[in-house]
Amino acid sequence: MRNDDGSLAYVVSLVEDISSRKQAEARDRLREQALERVAKGIPLSELMPAFIRDVESSNPGMMCSILLLDERGETLHTGAAPSLPGFYNGAVNGLRIGPGIGSCGAAAHSGKRVVVENIATHPNWSGAFRELAERAGLAACWSEPIRAAGGGVLGTFAIYHHHPCAPGTHEIAIIESAANLMGIAIERRRAEDERHLASLIYRSSSEAMLVTDADNRIIAINPAFTKVSGYELSEILGKNPRILRSGRHDPEFYRLMWQAIAREGLWQGELWNRRKNGEIFPSWLTINTIRDETGEVLRYVALGSDITDKVRSDELIWRQANFDFLTELPNRYMFHDRLEQEIRKAHREGSLLALLFIDLDRFKEVNDTLGHPIGDLLLIEAAERIGACVRESDTVARLGGDEFTVILTQLADTRDAERIAQHIIAAVSVPFTFGSDSAYITASVGITLYPDDSTDLEQLLRNADQAMYAAKNAGRNRLSYFTQALQESAQHRLRLINDLRTALPSRQLALHFQPIIELTSRRIIKAEALLRWQHPEQGTISPAEFIPLAEETGLIIEIGDWVFREAAYWASRWTQNTDSDLQISVNMSPLQFQSEALVIDDWLTHLCALGVAESHLSIEITEGLLLNAHPEVTDKLLGFRDAGIQVAIDDFGTGYSALSYLKRFDIDYLKIDQSFIRNLETEPNDLALSEAIVIMAHKLGLKVIAEGVETEGQCRLLMDIGCDYGQGYLFSKPLPAADFERLLQ
Structure with missing residues (x-):
């Protein structure tokens, strides 16, 4: 009987808790x-079979197996599987591990748990494996790697069922615990074999044993104890074990230890002892009390292991978790902890603290041109230079990549932080020399102050980051203090990112089209599709502001796909309605080429559905994409070429001129950047460079488009040097689709 839903829920919860x-x-x-x-x-x-029987008796329906990995780490061999058919155990004995090899073979290969809920449908159990399982009446198999303490795979512990099923929390706990226990057992057994121990108890796993009488006088030791401590029995017989004391533990430690032994008959813990030669070492010690039939203490048995390697390993793990492996500076985690401590200290003392964010300007160019090994050497030396600019009480950390931070404590004045930042900027600007190679970089530094700017750790981090980017945007190789204006700019940026996520589904994005003119005939031959964002509250947002945000957030992938499909629609409409060979060019971000979401065949299918030829679409990329192009970039570029979609290099001449790639990727057009065209009539060098680009392009069989043409004088000069096409306000500004259509007509 129940009174209400609450009481029923309580009973159900109680039953589940008891279970x-x-x-x-x-x-x-x-x-x-x-x-x-x-x-x-x-x-x-x-x-092993005894353990399996214990597991199976406590969990009806389970059938367990233990497979052991051979010394070469290639095949699994039956350790124990008493409930599985003999023919099955014989068939899997010697199973070669690998991806997709059943449950156990895959688990041993990957080192990860493999859960197969239904053998009949899982790809790991195909062919002969599935037939073998059907013959044995097996429908589900969950396999857990058995690991050594060092992480290596020793074998697998598997649970089978006669019907398809998935493991619950209890089953996961069983399989994890079983694998862990078998790992302990296997390692212990192997350690014993390797050391040729005569006793399975006293001489196991290199554990040292010391036995004392009721008065705590030493009466026996084993060889492992002699090996660990250096003492022979004759040297310490009848003495108190305190001769081993290291001096690291105070009297209270030993008082509590003996109090536990007296109360519980057992003590276990880490203890630092001293060897005969005076060396101090850590041990993991278990002290048991042996009593006679009357309950009186008969013996004390201490079983211990030298854990020097473990302590060193723990220290190494700690260091790897808290320090940067390359520069040996504190990493992000240690830095965060240090900053938290220093903020608390500054709060107690009422002192001033400064946080500096440092970014190495154009470090990527060093990696791209000189290679990553030289880049690593530069980071190491940069860390040393930054460290030499601060006091021992300050903290220098590497957050990752080319970003460093400095915590300056107990400052007398804000000018101290600025002085140190200027020293860092000067130190980094000195050329880096590595044999015959030299690298020239600078540093941008952001500064925020505690408590002036904020008392919150996370806010200080954001402040310093914003200040650093302000220094970068101001021209690099300088410092910038955090200001309220930076905070407002960051908040505005965050709002734009959030609004950009809904811009496409809300139809706030549109394409404008700017004509590209054949200079000799003044006919519209091509048009560039340009993305525009009409924000419902802020009005028109500049592409220079929102395109970088789209790339940073990954939204450029979805937006870029929409741009191509939208441009394809208008190309189809205009080529059919105006009976022209108009070609629409679409700008593509490098991130699109690196994304698996870009499948060229999907775009080609879309073009086919619209009835528009591939030649009516072209793409525009930047020179940087061709520099050290990755295979996925290369494949996509060649895919466009094979599909008949032409490729143009945008802003040519402003970045790395990857001339050797122009023919390799079958580039069709070069677009001279408007920075060369702007002063064409007044700067002879710009005219000469533009002419050189045209001549080179024509020699390679490429056409040239001049961007930013605004005057008739520029147009005449471009025609004189043989430039093929022009684009700019002289001919038309970018127009909405409807207006561009009227222009065509």
């Missing part, structure tokens, strides 16, 4: 039984 506790208790018993067998030194050949 969960019982399952946990059952797992604990399994673990205790297994560890007891391990401690007793029971051979693996007996321990």
Whole structure:
């Protein structure tokens, strides 16, 4: 009987809680039984089937197997599987591991759990594997890698069922615990074999044993103890174990240790001891009390292991987790912890703290031109130069890439932070020399102050980051303080990013088209599709402002796909309605080429559906895309070429001139950047450079488009040097689709 839904829910919750506790208790018993067998030194050949029987008896319906990986790490061999058919165990004995090889072969290969809920449909169990499972009546198999303490795979622990099913929380806990226990057992057994230990208990796993009488006088030791401590039995017989004390622990430590031994008969923990030669070492020690039939203390047995390697390993892991492997500076995690500590300290003392964000300007160019090994050497030296500019009490950290931070503490004046920042900028600007190679970089530094700018750690980080970007945008090789204006700019930027996510589905984006004119005939031959954003509240947003945000957030992938399809629609409409060979060019971001979302065949299918030829669409890319082009970029560029879609290099001459790639990728057009065209009538050098580009392009069989043509004088000069096409306000500004259509007509 129930009074209300609340009481029923309580009862259900109580029942589930009781069930969960019982399952946990059952797992604990399994673990205790297994560890007891391990401690007793029971051979693996007996321990493994006994453990499986314990698991199966506690979990009806489960059939378990243990497979052991051979020494070469290539094949699995049956360790124990008492409930599986003999023919099945024989078939999987010697199974070669690899991806997609059943459950156990895949788990041993990947080092990760493999759960197959339905063998009949899973690709890992195809062909002979599936037939074997059907013959054995097996429908599900979950396999967990058995790992060594160092992380290597020793084998697999698997659970089978006669019907398709997925593991629940309890089953996951069982399989994880079982694999862990088997890893302990296997490693213990192997350690014993390697050391040729005669005793399965006293001499196991290099553990040192010391036995004292009730008065705590030493009466026995084992060879491992001698090996660890350096003492022979004759040297310490009858003495108190305090001769091993290192001096690292105070009297209170030993008082609590003996208090636990007296109360519970057992103590376990980390203890630092001293060897005979005076060397101090850490050990993991277990002290047990042995009593006689009357309950009186008969012996104390101490079983310990030298954990020097473990302590060193832990220290190494800690260092790897907190320090940058390349520069050996604190990494992001350590820096965050240090900053938190220094903020608390500054708060207590009422002192001034400065946080500097440092970014190495144009570091990517060093990697691209000199290679990553030289880039790594530069980062190491840059870290040393920055460290030499600060005090020992300050913290220099590397956040990643070419970004560094500095925490300046207990400053007397804000000018101290500025002085150090200027030293850093000067130090970094000195050329870096590596043999015959030299690199020239600069640094942009952002500064924020505690408590003037903020008292919140995360806000300080954002402040310094914004200030650094302000220094970059102001021309690099300089410092910038955080200001409220930067904060407002960052908030505006964040709002734009959020609004941009809805701009496409809300139809706020549109294409405008600027004609590209054949200079000799003044006919419209091509048009460039230009993206425009009409914000419902802020009006027109400049592409120079929102395109970088789209690239930063990855929205450029979806937006770029829409731009191509929209341009294809208008190309289809205008070529059919105006009976012209008009070609629409579309700008593409490098991120689109690097994205798996760009599938050229999908675009070609779209063009076919619209009935528009591929030759009526072209793409525009920047020179930087061709520099050290990755295979996926190369494949896509060649894919456009093979499809008949022409390619133009935009803003040619302003970046890396990758001339060797022009023919390799079958480039069709070069677009001379408007910075050359702007002063064509007044700067002879710009005219000479433009003419050189035209001549070179024509020699390579390429056409040339001049951007930013605004005067008839510029147009005449371009015609004189043989330029093919012009684009600019002299002919037309970018127009909405409807207006451009009227222009065509």
